[in-house]
Amino acid sequence: MKWLKFTCSLVVLIFVVITGNSRLPIGNNKALPPLGKFCDPFHGFWANGESKTQTTLSLPALKDEVTVVWDEREIPHIFAKNERDVSIAQGYLTAKYRLWQMDFLARVASGRLCEVVGNRAKKLDEENRRIGLTFAAERTVAALEEKAPQVKKLLDAYCEGVNAYINSLSYEDYPVECKVLDYKPELWSPLKTFLVQKYMAKSLSYRSEDREMNNIIAAYDRKTMENLFPLKNSTSPIIPSGTEWAFTPHGIKDDKNARNTNKIYDIPFPNRPDMIKGSNNWAVSGKKTLSGRPMLSNDPHLKLFMPAIWLEMQLSSPEVNVYGVTIPGLPGIVIGFNENVAWGMTNSVWDVIDWYKIKYKSDKKDFYRFDDKWLPTTKRREVIKIRGEEDYVFDVVYTHHGPVSFDEPVPIALRWTAHDPSLEFKAFYILNRAKNYDDYRKALTYYDSPAQNIVFADVNGDIAITPNGKFPIKPDGFGRMLEDGTTSSTEWKAYVPYEHRPHIKNPESGFVSSANQHPTDDTYPYYYNGRFEYYRNVRINERLAKMQNITIKEFNSLLNDNYNVHASTVLPTLLKMVKGDDADSKSAIEILQKWDYNNDPDKIAPSIFYEWWRSLVPAIWDEFRDGKKYTKPGWHRTVEIIVQDPRSKWFDNVTTEKQETLEELAQNTFSGAVKKLSNAHGTLTSENTKWRWGNHRGCDVNHLMRIGAFSRKDLFVGGGRHIVNATRKNAGPSWRMVVELSSPIKAWGVYPGGQSGNPGSKHYDDFIGKWEQGELYELLFLASPQDRQEKCVRKLVIGAE
Numbered sequence: 001m002k003w004l005k006f007t008c009s010l011v012v013l014i015f016v017v018i019t020g021n022s023r024l025p026i027g028n029n030k031a032l033p034p035l036g037k038f039c040d041p042f043h044g045f046w047a048n049g050e051s052k053t054q055t056t057l058s059l060p061a062l063k064d065e066v067t068v069v070w071d072e073r074e075i076p077h078i079f080a081k082n083e084r085d086v087s088i089a090q091g092y093l094t095a096k097y098r099l100w101q102m103d104f105l106a107r108v109a110s111g112r113l114c115e116v117v118g119n120r121a122k123k124l125d126e127e128n129r130r131i132g133l134t135f136a137a138e139r140t141v142a143a144l145e146e147k148a149p150q151v152k153k154l155l156d157a158y159c160e161g162v163n164a165y166i167n168s169l170s171y172e173d174y175p176v177e178c179k180v181l182d183y184k185p186e187l188w189s190p191l192k193t194f195l196v197q198k199y200m201a202k203s204l205s206y207r208s209e210d211r212e213m214n215n216i217i218a219a220y221d222r223k224t225m226e227n228l229f230p231l232k233n234s235t236s237p238i239i240p241s242g243t244e245w246a247f248t249p250h251g252i253k254d255d256k257n258a259r260n261t262n263k264i265y266d267i268p269f270p271n272r273p274d275m276i277k278g279s280n281n282w283a284v285s286g287k288k289t290l291s292g293r294p295m296l297s298n299d300p301h302l303k304l305f306m307p308a309i310w311l312e313m314q315l316s317s318p319e320v321n322v323y324g325v326t327i328p329g330l331p332g333i334v335i336g337f338n339e340n341v342a343w344g345m346t347n348s349v350w351d352v353i354d355w356y357k358i359k360y361k362s363d364k365k366d367f368y369r370f371d372d373k374w375l376p377t378t379k380r381r382e383v384i385k386i387r388g389e390e391d392y393v394f395d396v397v398y399t400h401h402g403p404v405s406f407d408e409p410v411p412i413a414l415r416w417t418a419h420d421p422s423l424e425f426k427a428f429y430i431l432n433r434a435k436n437y438d439d440y441r442k443a444l445t446y447y448d449s450p451a452q453n454i455v456f457a458d459v460n461g462d463i464a465i466t467p468n469g470k471f472p473i474k475p476d477g478f479g480r481m482l483e484d485g486t487t488s489s490t491e492w493k494a495y496v497p498y499e500h501r502p503h504i505k506n507p508e509s510g511f512v513s514s515a516n517q518h519p520t521d522d523t524y525p526y527y528y529n530g531r532f533e534y535y536r537n538v539r540i541n542e543r544l545a546k547m548q549n550i551t552i553k554e555f556n557s558l559l560n561d562n563y564n565v566h567a568s569t570v571l572p573t574l575l576k577m578v579k580g581d582d583a584d585s586k587s588a589i590e591i592l593q594k595w596d597y598n599n600d601p602d603k604i605a606p607s608i609f610y611e612w613w614r615s616l617v618p619a620i621w622d623e624f625r626d627g628k629k630y631t632k633p634g635w636h637r638t639v640e641i642i643v644q645d646p647r648s649k650w651f652d653n654v655t656t657e658k659q660e661t662l663e664e665l666a667q668n669t670f671s672g673a674v675k676k677l678s679n680a681h682g683t684l685t686s687e688n689t690k691w692r693w694g695n696h697r698g699c700d701v702n703h704l705m706r707i708g709a710f711s712r713k714d715l716f717v718g719g720g721r722h723i724v725n726a727t728r729k730n731a732g733p734s735w736r737m738v739v740e741l742s743s744p745i746k747a748w749g750v751y752p753g754g755q756s757g758n759p760g761s762k763h764y765d766d767f768i769g770k771w772e773q774g775e776l777y778e779l780l781f782l783a784s785p786q787d788r789q790e791k792c793v794r795k796l797v798i799g800a801e
Contacts, residue, residue, distance in 0.1 A: 053794065054796055056796075057796060059088060059161070059798055059799075060164075061160045061164065062085050062799070062800035063081070063082060064081040064085060064800055065797055065799055066078065066079065066080045066081075066086075066088075066089045066798040067785040067795065067796070067797050068093070068796045068797075069785050069792045069796075070793055071791050073312075073763075073766075073767075074756065074763040075312050077316070077782050077785070077792075078313065078315050078316060079784065079785045080316070080317045081317065082317055082318070083319040084153065084154060085157075086316070086317045087154045087161065088157045088160055090158060090161060090313065090326075090331055090332075091158035091160065091163075091164075091188070092161035092165045093313070094329070095161070095165035097328070097755055097757055098307055098311060099165070099166065099757070100175035100177040100185065101307045101328050102162075102188070102196065102329040104704055105195075105196050106192040106196055106329065108124065108199060109195040109198055110133065111127075111129035114384050114387060114392075116181045118387045118388055118389070119386045126394075129384070130396055130403060130405040130406070131403060131405050131416075132396070132398075132402065132419055133198045134191075135403065136198045136416075136418050137191055137197070138191065139420070139421045140194045140197070140421060142421065143421030143422060143423060144190070144423060144425060147426075148423055148426040150429075151423075151425050154331060154332075155193060155331055158331035159190060162188035166186075166187055166188065169185075176760070177704075177705060177707075192329065193329050196327060196328075196329035197327075203303075204347050204450040205352055205417070205449060205451060206418070208353045208355065209480075209531070210479070210480065210482050211355065211481075211482060212629065213229065213480045214481040215629050215630055216229075228633045229480075229633060230637065231529055233518040233521050233522050234532055234533070234538075236537050237518045237520050237521050237537075238453060238465060238467055238504075238513070238514045238519045239467075239503070239519060241521040242523075243504065243523075245500075245524065245525055247497075247499065249500065250496075278301040278347055278516045278536075279300040280301075280346060280513070280514070280515045280536060280540060280724060280726070281296070281298040281299075281346050281453065281455040281513065281514055282296070282297055282511060282513035283296040283455050283457040283463040283464075283465070284463065285463050285506065285510045285511070286461055287510050288510045288544075288549075289549070289551070290550060290551050293461075293741050294458070294461060294462070294741045295457070295555060295741065296342045296738070297558070297559060297739075298335055298344025298346075298735070298737050299726075299734075299736045299737070300734050300735055301731060301732060301733055301734065303731045304699070304701045304702075304734060305701065305702055305703065305704050306702065306704070306712065306765065307328075307704070307753060307756070307764070308753025309327065309735075309751070309753075310326070310327065310734060310735045310753075311325060311326055312324070312325050312749070313326065314780075314781065315333065316782070320432050321783075322337070322432040323336050323337060323781045324336015324737070325735050330425075332429060333428070335735060336737070337745060337747060337781075338745075339744075339745060340434065340435045340436065340460075341431075341440060341457065341458040341459070342457050342747075343454060343455060343456050344454070345452040345453065345455070346452065346514045346516055347516055348451035348452055348453050348467050348468075348516075348519065349531060349532050351528065351529045352451055352470065352472065353414070353415065354415045354416075354483060354492075355413070356415060356482070356484070357410055357411070357412060357482055357483070357484055358399060358410075359485070360377075360411060365397050368411075368486075370399075370400070370487070371487060375400070377399055378397075379395045379396070379398070380395065380396045380398060380403075381395055382395065399413050399485070401414070402414045402415050412482070413485055417448060417449045417451070417472070420448065422446075422448035422470070424446065424449070427444060427445075427446040429443075430442055436458055436460055436462070437456065437462045437464060440458075440464065444466055444498070445498050447468055448470035449469060449470055451468065451469025451470070451471065452469060453465060453467045453468070453514035453519070454466050454468050455512060457739070457741050462505060462506060463505070463506060463511070464506070465514060466502070467501060467502045467503075467519035471501065472492040473492070473493060473495060473526060474527055474528075475527065478527075479529055480529055496526055502519040509545065511541075513541055515537040516533035516537075517532050533722065534635075535635075536565075536722060536723065536724050536726065539561060540558065540561075543561065552738055552776070555738045556738065556748070556775075559736050559738070559774070560718075560719075560724075560725050561723070562598045562599040562718040562719050562720075562723060563597055563599075564597045564598065564609075564722075565723075566639065566722045566723075567595075567606075570639045570642055571595075571609060573642055573646075574612075574616075574642070574670075575589065575592060577666040578671075583684075584674050584675075584678045585670070585671060587684045588670075588674045588677075591605050591684075592605050595609075599720045599723055599725075601692065601693050601716050601717055601718040603692065603718075604693070606693035606697075606720065607691055607692065607697065610693075611676055612670050612673040614673070615669035615672050616666065616670075617638060618632070619669050620642075621633065622655060623650070623654055642662065646662045653665075677691060677696070680696075694716035695714075697720075698715055698716060698717065698729070699714075699717045699728070700712070700730045701753065701765075702730060703759075712752075712765055715772045716772060717774075732752070734751055735750075736749060736771070736776060737749040738776065744781070744783070747779040748778055749776060749777060749779050750771045750775065750777050751771065752767065754767050
C-alpha cells in the first residue's frame, strides 16, 4: 500500500510539473490552460474573486488630483480639474472593469483571435481582414490626427490611463479569461479604440443582400424581385408624412444599361449579422409631460453578452459634466445626457454598402479594368498567427472601390462607408459638451458611420431627431444587387449633403421617434434602400400620440410594451384556416382566439404563434430555402401576401407534384408547431408553465467566450421580434434610459449585466434582475464629489506624481 501511495503521488507530481506551464490539448482545436499556473491558490483563478478595492492610487500622467466617488451600484463619478485628466481616469477605470472585453473585441476586429484561441477562429479572422476593418481603423486614426487634434490628444490620454492599469498588473491580477486562454493582455492604442468602433460598425451597418437579390433576378426576373422586396415606405416614417423638403436635391444620371444582372451563385460571402441590431428612441415636448419639461428615451437593441456591452459612468471637469454609457475601449459617453441636453441613437438601416464585380488584367491581379483603363491595384499582406500552428498568409487586393474581399468565382470588391476616414469621436466630443440644439446639429456634421437616427432634447424645451450618417447618392434601384465595377456609371458620385438629410425639430405632434423604420415617406427626393422596420414604430407612435401628462411611469411602460402588432395583423386570417386535430391543437386554437396579442412572459399564446410562424414562413418561401443563395421576403411583405393575395402562386411547394394552398400550409405548420411544443413541454394545460412564453423562449445573456458558468440563461422576459420590448433568445434592449430635462436633470436606466467584467465580482451581473423585471434604476447625476454623500459608498483621490 505504501508503494502504491508513493507511485500515485509521484505520478501526480510528474503531471503537475509537466502541465504546470503547458497547455493541454483536449481535441476539437481546444486546450486547457496550464493547470499549475491556473490553479495556483495565490496567483491563479482563485485570485479572481471579489475585486480588490483601491484606497490609494497615483498616475504620473495626471496634471492634478482626480476624485472618484462610487455609488452603491458601483458607478464611478469622475471629477477632475481638466478634461485630459478625466480621459486618463476614464481609461484607467474602464480597463480595471473591462480589460479582457476590450482586448477581446479589438482582437476580433483586427483578425487576431487565432493568436489566443487557435485555428477555430480562422474563418472569422480571415473575414475581418478581407473586409478591411483594420484598414478602416487606420484611416480613422489618421483623420482624427489631422482634422481633430484636440480630440486625438484626449484619446491618447485615455490610452495612457488604460496602459497605466495594464502596466500595474502581475499574473495574479489578469482577468480570469486571460488565465483560461493563457495569454497576456496587450497595451492599448488609438488604433485599438477604432478597431472596437469598426467592430460596432460591422455589427450595425455591414448588412447587404446584393448577391441574393442578384440571384433572385437571375432565377426569375427583376419584376419578381421588386415585387417580393418592394421599396415601400413605412406607414409611420421617422419624419412625418407630408413634410416639405426645402431644398433642391443633387441630381444623378440613371444609366440603367450599366446594371449588372448576371447570374452568380455560390460566392462565399461572409456571415452577415442578423437584423437584431435595431433600437427604439423617442422624445416628447413639455406640453405632453406632467412636469412641463421634455423627456427622452432610448433602448438600443443588440446581441446581449457578458461582460455587458455598456459601461456606465459620469465624467466631470470644468469643460464637461456628462453621464451615460460608453462601450469599453471608447472614451467619452456614447448615449447619455449632461446638464443641458440628452441624446440617444437607433440604427438607421439605410444601405451604405455595395459590392462590385472586378475584372483583372491577369492572374497577377496587379491591374483592374475601369472606364477603358487598367488601374493599378494595391496589395495588403495579411499574416494570421495561429496558436500552435503555422501562420496563415494571404494578400488582400485593394481597388478604389475598396478591398476585393472575395475572388471566387469572380472578384468582388466592397464599397462601404465605414472604410472612409471619419470623425465620429469629434461628434461625441461635442455632444458630451453640448448646451443646446445648435450644438447638437454641429456635432452631427462630424458623424458618418455607422448611420444612426439620433434623437435629442434639451432644457430649453427643444426636441429633434435626425437620421444621420454618410449616405451615398445613388440612381433609383442601385445598390440592390451586384454592380459592374468596370465603369464609373455605377459609382457613388456624391453623398447626401448634411442639410438635405431628413430632420425634424419641435413637430406639432409634440413628439419624435424612431424604431429602424423608413426615415421618410416617398416624397423625399433622394433614393435609398434598406431592410426597414414596419411594426415597432407603429406601436410607439400610436401610444405617444395618445399620451398626456407623461411621467417616468408611462415611459417605462412603453419601453416594456409587449403588444405584437405583427400577430394582430396576420393571426385573424390564419386562424380561419385551421382546425384542431387533437386535444392540444384544439386548446391551442382556443388560446390564440382569446389572445390580446401581448407577448407577456406568463402567456402561452405567444409560444404557439412563435413556433407556428417559424414553420409557416419557410414553408411559404420554399423557393428560397437555399440560404447560401437567397434571402426570404420580410415579414411585412409575407403578411401582405397572406392577407391580400391568399391564392398567390408562392404558396405552392415547388418540391411536390401537387398544388398546395395557403390553407394547407397553415394547417400543416400549425399542427407541426403544436406537436413540437407538446413533445418539448408535455400536454397543454394552464398549469403547465413550460408552455409560457418566458419559459419557452426566454432570453440568454451569454459570455463572450460562451462559458456557461459566466453566462445568465433563461431569463423570464416577454417581448419579441418586431415588438417594442424587442427581446430575442440572445438579444434585446441593451440599455434602457429615460431622461427628464428638468432642473436638475432626472434620469433612469438599466442594462442587462453589471459594471464589473470579473465573474467573481458581485457587480458582474447585479443589474440583470432589475432588467428582467422591466424596472429602472434612478441615475445619480452628481454636481460635485460632495453632492449627495448619503448615496455614495466610497471615494478615491488619484494623485498626480
